[in-house]
Amino acid sequence: MPEVPEPMRVMGIVNVTPDSFSDGGRFLHADAAVAHGLRLVAEGADLLDIGGESTRPGATRPLVEEELARVVPVIRELAAAGAVVSVDTMRAEVAAAAVAAGATIVNDVSGGLADPAILDVVAGTGVTYVAMHWRAHGSHMDDFARYDGPGGVVAAVRAELGERLEAIAAAGIAEHQVILDPGLGFAKVGEHNWTLLRDLGWLRELGFPILVGASRKTFLGRLLAGPDGTPRPVGERENAHAAVVLHCAGQGVWGMRVHDVRATRDALAAYAALHPTGALR
Numbered sequence: 001m002p003e004v005p006e007p008m009r010v011m012g013i014v015n016v017t018p019d020s021f022s023d024g025g026r027f028l029h030a031d032a033a034v035a036h037g038l039r040l041v042a043e044g045a046d047l048l049d050i051g052g053e054s055t056r057p058g059a060t061r062p063l064v065e066e067e068l069a070r071v072v073p074v075i076r077e078l079a080a081a082g083a084v085v086s087v088d089t090m091r092a093e094v095a096a097a098a099v100a101a102g103a104t105i106v107n108d109v110s111g112g113l114a115d116p117a118i119l120d121v122v123a124g125t126g127v128t129y130v131a132m133h134w135r136a137h138g139s140h141m142d143d144f145a146r147y148d149g150p151g152g153v154v155a156a157v158r159a160e161l162g163e164r165l166e167a168i169a170a171a172g173i174a175e176h177q178v179i180l181d182p183g184l185g186f187a188k189v190g191e192h193n194w195t196l197l198r199d200l201g202w203l204r205e206l207g208f209p210i211l212v213g214a215s216r217k218t219f220l221g222r223l224l225a226g227p228d229g230t231p232r233p234v235g236e237r238e239n240a241h242a243a244v245v246l247h248c249a250g251q252g253v254w255g256m257r258v259h260d261v262r263a264t265r266d267a268l269a270a271y272a273a274l275h276p277t278g279a280l281r
């Protein structure tokens with residue numbers, strides 16, 4: 001009998017921010033954010049990612065106090081309700097408070113570059129750590145979307161994630177705690193994202209579970225642009241995203257970070273019916 005791999009996890013996004021690109025302002029109040037998180041769990045989210053800082057290109061950073069006030073009450077309530085909670089933060093102080101409030105995953109889009117002390121929090125608490133490929137904060141990350149070296153974007157992202165893995169190990173974080181993410185859209189233009197996604201073998205070779213965040217991102221909007229070049233609005237990118245989800249399922253990806261949990265679940269249900277023995281690799 002072929003081994004049946006575990007099904008892909010669905011991480012539902014709860015952005016407690018005034019300015020995230022697709023849902024900014026909708027869940028800024030704790031009650032609305034908690035209700036949204038519970039709805040995502042009811043729709044089939046395996047875990048929830050709670051974030052209080054928008055990382056979109058051009059975004060300005062909130063004060064640490066603001067970020068704490070946004071995410072901690074929401075994490076406390078959702079964890080108490082039984083949800084598996086991840087905190088989307090680059091700050092050690094926020095990560096520590098989030099773990100104390102019940103988060104069991106620290107999703108650091110900077111992979112420890114923005115605030116290296118976050119690695120000590122993860123090492124000290126033993127929680128799971130998502131290390132994403134990142135080069136700079138949103139205010140100027142587009143200036144860093146250049147991959148001119150040999151091997152292009154794949155070689156660069158692989159090498160830079162490798163450097164983060166060295167820092168992660170040096171901080172005393174165990175390998176079983178680590179998940180890697182290629183960081184779609186972070187200091188990357190459309191073609192960089194597509195190149196990274198096309199064959200994720202380069203990332204599987206690093207030997208860690210893989211998380212991918214493609215949901216509603218600009219590269220999907222540009223792919224679906226109208227004849228005048230206007231990107232497809234954020235709310236109308238879901239069908240293209242479902243295709244990316246299924247591609248990632250075939251590539252052995254551990255989990256997808258998504259806004260629309262129900263649509264993702266529907267796509268995965270069809271995939272599971274078509275591939276009962278799991279990923280095609």
Ligand code: PMM
Pocket residue numbers: 013015020021022051054055056088107108109130132181183184211212213214215257
């Ligand atoms: N993308 C965003 C925020 N956090 N975390 C991980 N691990 N991977 C991602 O791709 C990622 C992330 C930006 O998207 P949003 O504004 O919709 O949350």
